Amino acid sequence: MKLNKITLGLIVASCAIAFSANAALQNFEIKLIPDDSLNIIHGLKESHMFSTDGGATWQAYTGKEDNKFLGSVEVQVAELNNKIINSVTYDENASYATPGTVVIYDGYFWTNSWFANPGEKPGSNAVWARGEAVNVVSLGTFKFTPFKGQQAIDYQKKLKQAVAAQRKVIGYYPEWGVYEAHDYFTPEKVAYDQISHLNYGFAVLNKDGVVETHDTWKGPELMKDIAKRTKKAGVVNMISIGGYTNSQLCVMNCDQNGKEVKAFQAATSTPEKVERLANSIINHMVTWKFDGVDIDWEYPTSEQEAQQYTQLIKSLRTKLDDLGKQNDRYYQLSSAVTANHNHIKYLNPAETAPLLDSVNVMTYDYHGAFDPITGHNSPLYSNYNDVDQKFNIDSTMREYNLQWNIPKSKLLVGLSWYGRAWGDVEGSEKITGMPGLFNSGSATVHGIWDDKDEYTGTTPYSALKQMALDKQFQRFWDAQAHVPYLYNASLQHFYSYDDAQSIQEKVNYIDSEGYGGAIIWDLSGDTQDHELGAISAKLLSQENEQEQEQEQEQAQKEGLENIKYEIARQPNGRVAIKSTVHNKTYNDLNRVMFYINGFYEGEMYKGKAYYSYKTVNNDNSVTIKTNFKKEPKVGDVVKVVLAEGKPGQSRNVKNDKVLYQTSITKDMLK
Incomplete structure (x- = not known):
């Protein structure tokens, strides 16, 4: 410069x-x-x-x-x-x-x-x-005037590194939140000190394959207001493109040759159209003074769409970088992505994840009135009765990190500030003490956030908290899934939702597992005193896992022979391996990993328990409980090894040292 x-x-x-x-x-x-x-x-x-x-x-x-x-x-x-x-x-x-x-x-x-x-x-x-x-x-x-040449490149790199190291809490602001159903959630009601980013949802794709403002009446003033407020608060202001409805909308070539073409599909069907869409996104971002772009394509579900999605992400990253060099800025790029393990491959993670500043995993809507039986909207872990044992936050995040090699620091966990409901749910107990759960239900409950003729039961936490105080409703806690639900026996209504307890557990999970932060759908669902926001904001005050690792001392391998192991069925019904170790040894440990039949279950590393639970004992020891993902069988082999590397990294198994090995017995399964 x-x-x-x-x-x-x-x-x-x-x-x-x-x-x-x-x-x-x-x-x-x-x-x-x-x-x-x-x-x-x-x-x-x-x-x-x-x-x-x-x-x-x-x-x-x-x-x-x-x-x-x-x-x-x-x-x-x-x-x-x-x-x-x-x-x-x-x-x-x-x-x-x-x-x-x-x-x-x-x-x-x-x-x-x-x-x-x-x-x-x-x-x-x-x-x-x-x-x-x-x-x-x-x-x-x-x-x-802006920086020039190598100075501009170096400045961009410096800004990008700062973004990568940042722990993030991204709150989605719904454009329609200013209307009655969301209790007139105007920009001044946002608790800007509880978030690092605000994602404005949504700009939409029109029939010509370019981006435009959806609510032309309220939208312009909302975006101007938010741009001022986020700048003053030091919050990153992102424009989110698409959303579920716009992603599903058939806008061009509908039913041509018997195939429906939806908004993103149509807008990215040729390289020329990708270029036009990307340019319109950049223009929209600049016009309304956003700091970056969030792509919310729900969802690429074919190899062809994977290629189109990839080209859009590549084009946007290039254009954002070029624009950033012109005006001494780094424009962030994120994408709201599926929680369905069957569809992750269509995001082409190997090529797209390195271009994104955060991968915003929508770990909610696992179950709803679109299912014939009740279930949890956003379970932290699976319940043994789940048809798909991978439809939960822990499994989804593992899939992104371990199967698709996306760094934990780039992965953000979705927090739901709303619930979903079923009607016609009988109170029979598939699980003792939990009436209504995993029973048949119907889409007959009209939620506060539902449109006029919708019956998804979608209701904000602020209302669900009040419902929980109603004597007609009972709150139940699923100790396996780590989430609550409400059941009204007289109306036969079943609400799956998150409350302060489950959000706190998810925040603890994000911190202990070392993920990059959280996304919130959506900010208007909280109480007026920002109860859930205060909990999720704790992530912003906790050090990033990567920074902690850099500051911690080299691990020592002493005391490994004193670790005590126990395998038994726990009160919540799961079979787990419990490892008890002196607190100093636990904090100094290198990578200790748990396996059953060669499949990874969890690990300990430098005072952190991954995919496990930590309990501090009175005798200055620590017990780590690692639940086995699936119900073990007699004869299954459990192995604990001392390994090289860090959590989330690959390792050379030849260098592993076996610390403990045993086979599952009948007594362990009692």
Whole structure:
């Protein structure tokens, strides 16, 4: 980045041109000096406002967080005028529903007396009343330039590394949340201190295969408001593209040759269309001042779609990097991805995951009224009665990490701030003490978040918490799946959901397993006092697993012979291996791994228990309980080995040292 060649004397002199004598004197005293090497203007004060779009919009200067002018930008500085700050520039494509809205148009303030339709320009009819002239007391215009060449590349690399090391809590903000069903969840209701990222959902694909705003009435002002609030809070502001409905929508070539073509499929069907879509996404991101892009294609389910998805991700990463080098920024790229282990391969993880800053795993909607029997919406672990033992958070995250080699630090676990319901559920107990669970049910419960003719029972946690206090409902806890559910015997309604206890367990799981953080669907589901948000925000104060490993001492291999092992059935019904070790040895351990019949079950590493539970005992020892994934059989071989490498990394099994080996007996299964 080159320094401005304009001398201080010329800068001060230029600031005074065309100003009043008083303004010139003020400018001289303030000494506004641009520093192109630091991207700041020395001398900015809270009595100033500034514009980076030629005076179309103005922002009050509130502190040093505003004093960062990146890339190629021209900054106008003026005396603070609160009326300008509190007004908006008239947009002929927008409607103005609230009487008394003040806009700026043609050099004057205008106020609407009633609803103003798009295209009803101020001065064209009586809806707008003209006020005083807009008076901008300018203090100077300053130009900044971006880094060049290798310096730009190095700066991008530095920013990218910082993003990779960050523990993330990404909250999804639903555009439709401002309406009644979501209790008018406007941007000021977001607890910005509880998240690192806000993903605005959704921009959608139209029939021409380009991105556009879905809610043209509320959307524009929402995006402007959120851009300001996230910037002030230091939260990364991302635009999420697609969503479930838009992904499923048949927009082009419907039923041609008997095959339905959906939005993303159609928009990426040729290289030319991929290029057009990617360009429109970048333009939308820049127009609405987002810091990055989140692709929510639900879901690629064929080899052809895998190729199209891959090309879109590649194109976006290239374009975001090129744009970032032009304006000294790093634009983040993430993707909201399936929790279904059968479909992960269609994401082409080997090629796409390295290009993404986070892989946002939607570990919810495992079960719902689309299933004929009840189950858990977002179970942490499996229940023995689950038809698919891999439909749970732990199995999904293992699949991404171990099967597809995506680093844990890049994988984010989905947290659900809502529940799903079934009707016509009898109270019989497939599991003793748990009425309704795994019983037949129907899609007959209308949830608070359901559309008019929907019966998915989708209901926010804030409402479910109140329902749990109703005497007609009983709360039950599934000790195997580690999630609750509500059952109303008189109505025969069954609600699967998450509450404070299960969210805390999931946060503990994310931390202990070393995953990169969490995503939240969605922010509007929490209580007014942000009960669940306060729990998930703890992830932001905990050190990243990678940083912990770098700071910890080299592991020592002493005390391994003193580890005590026990295999037995636990109170929750699972068979587990319990390893008891002195606390110091546990904190110094290298990689100790547990296997049954050669299949990985869990491990211990430098004071962390992976896919296991830790209990601290009174005698300064630690017990690690590792549940076997499947019900063992007599004769199955259990092996504990001392291995090389770190969790999530491959290893040379020839170098493993066997610490303990035994076969399952009948007594262990009692």
